[in-house]
Amino acid sequence: MSVVQRSHLARAALGPLLAAVLITVLSTGAVPPYQAYSVGLAAVYTVLVLSMNLLAGWAGIWSIAHPAFFAMGAYFAAYGSTHGWSLELVVLGAAGCAAAFGAFLGGMGARFSMLYVALLTLAFTMVSLEVMGQWTSVTGGDQGVAMEKLDSALGLGTLASAGTQAQYIAVGVAGVALALAALARPSALRMRLVAAKSHPMAARSIGIAPEAQSALAFAVSAVFAAMAGVLLALVVGFVSPDRFSLALSISLIAACVLGGPGTLTGAVVGGAYLTWAPTAAEGVGLPQPILQGIVLIAALLFLPGGVVPALARLAHRLRRRPATPPAALVDHSDDPPQPAPPPAPTAPEVLVLDDTTVTFGGLKALEGASLSVRTGETLAIIGPNGAGKTTLLNVLSGLAGGGRVTGSAVYRGKALLKTRATARRRLGIGRTFQHAETFSELTVLENVLCTRRRITARDRARATGLLDEIGLAQVADRYPDELSFGLHKRLDLARALAEEPELLILDEPFGGLDAAERTLLARQIVRQQRRGTTVVIIDHVLDDLFAVAHRVVAFDFGRPIGEGEPGKVLDDPRVRSSYLGEGGARGELPLRDGTERAAVRLHGVDHAYGGVTALRGVDLAIPRGSVVGVVGANGAGKSTLGRILHGSLAPTGGRRAADDGLRTALVPEGRALFKTLSLRENLEVAAYAAGVKGAALRERLAETAEWLPPRLRERMGAPVAGLSGGEQQILAVARALMAGPDLLIVDEPALGLSPAMVDEVYARLGKLAHDGITVVLLEQSLGRAASACHEVVVLHDGSIAVSGGPADPTFLARAEQAYFDGQDDAPVAVAQG
Structure with a gap:
């Protein structure tokens, strides 16, 4: 047995060991009877909270159905004790029934969002509690039903209810339940549950079905809740519907949040909270729902991970030593990797x-x-x-x-x-x-x-x-x-x-x-x-x-x-x-004499997202009144460069300098329109964001509408979702114009459009340049950029590989070479203002 396995067994043994110590203390009579009863009740609630705790922490499911499973176990025990059922039959019946309903709820709930899971489990609880209230021949209705003794069919003896024996049993079962959960923590079961919760699509790629994992998790959790119900009937000696109201669902969720979802010690904390919360509420003179609400709000605001995880983090910080970063995997070979020989043409x-x-x-x-x-x-x-x-x-x-x-x-x-x-x-x-x-x-x-x-x-x-x-x-x-x-x-x-x-x-x-x-x-x-x-x-x-x-x-x-x-x-x-790309006919661009002042400059700009370097040492100037194309394959760094030019992203290295009062606007890749809003509402939202209101908004809206093609001007009240891709792209540019920009940056203007729509979009962008707006086009197509721009910058792996004017007869050949491998035989130049 490995050291790792021994450590897990040692942790699992803590639950039964502490339960044995507690039972020994209780048996000495040192604890007053009422407090001993409370300890037994706390053990019951520990099992109940554990059932919810692991379901939420490991499977990511918050259930409102657990009062129904809790009641199911309690009524099974009470009814069985008065009808001659054995202890084993009661346990198997309660567990089987809870598992079946739990698997159904888990499997169905996995198809929906968290909100619908909550509504589904709420409906199940309401129906279940109504059935229990009306099925008086079994549950006693509002009057409840008394719990009597349970005999073991295996000769294990007789369990009497509402006595010290029931309290000992509850404490012992709680210890065993904690041990089982501790043993499950390093198991494939817990790992696959967490994987399905964390990333369902990636989980499917490794053979994990999220629906099956949810059904399994809910079934096991329901069994634990039903076992807690059996223990409740034994400890209390009487089962009545007031213990299983919807208020218990709220209290149970509060107990889980307070203790810490997914933590075993948190289940003990939550069980204690459920047991002594009524006493605490009475002591401070507050109704119990108000106290529970205050505790839940405080936990969500100040201890969102729960009390136990917060204390664990504090202890870790106090004893933490400076972390040493992992050594990088060093490649000692200077030789490039040599692929294995290709398979023979006759290979299957x-x-x-x-x-x-x-x-x-x-x-x-x-x-x-x-x-x-x-x-x-x-x-x-x-x-x-x-x-x-x-x-x-x-x-x-x-x-x-x-x-x-x-x-x-x-x-x-x-x-x-x-x-x-x-x-x-x-x-x-x-x-x-x-x-x-x-x-x-x-x-x-x-x-x-x-x-x-x-x-x-x-x-x-x-x-x-x-x-x-x-x-x-x-x-x-x-x-x-x-x-x-x-x-x-x-x-x-x-x-x-x-x-x-x-x-x-x-x-x-x-x-x-x-x-x-x-x-x-x-x-x-x-x-x-x-x-x-x-x-x-x-x-x-x-x-x-x-x-x-x-x-x-x-x-x-x-x-x-x-x-x-x-x-x-x-x-x-x-x-x-x-x-x-294929370059279309080169449109008429505004004339430049080379003396234009730069609208924005980048000096040695670097940018990284975490450990990912997106830009390296970019020096670039965008002259006023020009159309500049930034070209590169997907992942070359175009979108990052566009956001830095726009000013919405600060570079991690280097400097961005812009003219005073420069107004910029960005049309993001994918357009990011509000599909459920109308064309007019999309434009108005952009104006509000730019601080344009009242008469200025109406004037700007009229100007922008004139820029739109007639077929869009006539549909200003229609939802954006009904537009074609090209029409949406034109609207996205129009929305950017509502800010009255001096510099317009358009990311992938031709993405997903037909050739005819590409021509129309580019023609309208060219018209903006004639109107005095500086335009930056972030493009994959070198041909399109060369036909529509004064200057083109080719990005490769986050760096400027080459830049120049399409009028230069050598530029396109150099740009093609740089596009694919980042190499340029001639010295690299940058756009200058």
């Missing part, structure tokens, strides 16, 4: 997609996609933002959400589209996520172990070995929030590799990593190749992606448009065009 196909289409309403995110992957092959999927890459990965892992999927996908001879997402892990499919969707309430080691239904010593050893290989062994007992972004990404990969998948799906694994981290990740992918793992990977960091890929398939508008070897696929004109 492990995955085949044929005419696969995914639609979300009227939007086709994937259309007629067909491709195949051979055993041991690493296939890279590339394409601009919105090309359908992540949708394709979601189809493979069963996480397409509300999309309608047609066509076929066959994995090792099995129809993949007919297989549940939770079953695909067992087929040998593992995946990572673009943003490293880990389980924040589980440690690094637990994030890996939760992939198992049952954890053995061998599983722990394998998980520890995997963490060592990935470079996470030193942080195995830390939580994801304590890790840098690079370590976070490694943890996501370690979880995907935990079950040794035959098909590994990687969603932008290189994104946000520095050069050293990308090299380490590439080496890990190569190790998987040499083990025979088939890999499907998408990313926008093309140089690192091509370094590990055997074959590349390019997507655009949901369809494959090109295929080839990593070094040759970009030679395909269709593939280059999908990234660089």
Whole structure:
């Protein structure tokens, strides 16, 4: 038995040990009878609070149904004691009935939001309590029913109610219940419950069904609550409906919040609170509901995690030593990773997609996609933002959400589209996520172990070995929030590799990593190749992606448009065009003489989100009256640069300088319109936010409406949800104009639009430039930016790779080179004002 296992057993033994000590003290008569009764009642409430505590803390479910389960157990005991039922029959009947109803509520509740779970459990409690009140032949109605003795069918003796024996039994059962909960804490059961609560989609990718986990958690919690009801009948000796009112639900939630959800000691604190709260209320001269309300409000405001976690944090701070950061995983090799040889052309196909289409309403995110992957092959999927890459990965892992999927996908001879997402892990499919969707309430080691239904010593050893290989062994007992972004990404990969998948799906694994981290990740992918793992990977960091890929398939508008070897696929004109775009006819731009003053300047600007570096050493000036395009692949840092130019994001390094009184406006990627509001209301909201009111608002609204095309001016009272994508983009620009900006920044103005709508949007942006507004376009398409801008800046991996004017005959060739690999043969220039 390992040291870890012994420590868990030692903690679990504390509950029965303390219960035994308390029973010994009670048996000496040192505690007055009334206080002994209160101790027995506190033990009953400890079991009840524990049932809610773990359900809320581990499964994230707050229930109002527990008074019904509590009453169920009590009435089972009272009725059984007067009808000759054995102790075992009462326990089994109460537990079975509670488990059945609990599983139903948990399974149904998992389909709804927290509000609907509360309403569902409230309705169940109201119906249950009404049935108990009306079923007088069983419950005695308002008069209640007396509890008599219970004989054991197994020869364990007779349990008498309302005496010291019942109090001892209650204390002992509470100790055992705490021990069971302590033993469950390091188990796969608790880890999988927490995983399903923390991130349902990621949980599905490792074979955890959130609905099943909710049903299981609710069933077990209901059994604990019913057992508390049996103990209540034994301790009190009489069961009446006044103990099970809806007020108990509020008190129970308050007790859980006060003690600390998910903590075992918190259940003891909550049990004591429920027992002695009436006495405390009487002592201070307040009605009990008022005192409970004050306690709950105070706990939520000052101790949101509960008393026990707050004390634990305080003790940790008092004894804490300075934390040493984990040592970085060092790559001692200077050689670039060498991918394993590609599989032979005769190697069997492990995955085949044929005419696969995914639609979300009227939007086709994937259309007629067909491709195949051979055993041991690493296939890279590339394409601009919105090309359908992540949708394709979601189809493979069963996480397409509300999309309608047609066509076929066959994995090792099995129809993949007919297989549940939770079953695909067992087929040998593992995946990572673009943003490293880990389980924040589980440690690094637990994030890996939760992939198992049952954890053995061998599983722990394998998980520890995997963490060592990935470079996470030193942080195995830390939580994801304590890790840098690079370590976070490694943890996501370690979880995907935990079950040794035959098909590994990687969603932008290189994104946000520095050069050293990308090299380490590439080496890990190569190790998987040499083990025979088939890999499907998408990313926008093309140089690192091509370094590990055997074959590349390019997507655009949901369809494959090109295929080839990593070094040759970009030679395909269709593939280059999908990234660089097709430039339309160059519109008439306002004339510039090169002496324009800069509206805003950036000097050595850096920016990082946590451990993710988005911008590095950016020097840039935006001349007044100009149209400047900032171009780069997804993840190059365009949106971050746009927000810093706008002034809504302060850089973590360097300096932003703007003209005094400069008014800026930002049209974010995705437009961020208020879909339920009308066109006019969207414009008015923007005006209010800019401080424009009264007559000035009406004047600004009329001016902006004139800028809109007639088909939108005629629908000012219609909801925005009814507009097409292009119309919404035009409205988003108009909303920004309500602030009367001198500088307008538009992020991805052409995203998701038809060519005709792209032309219209760009024409209207050009007209704004003629009206004297400085415009910055954040674009993926180099061709579109070159046809619409005075100057173009190419971002690559957060740095300016090249900038210049489209009129320069050498610029486009240099910009294309820099777009893909960040290299420019000529000296890098920056836009100057």
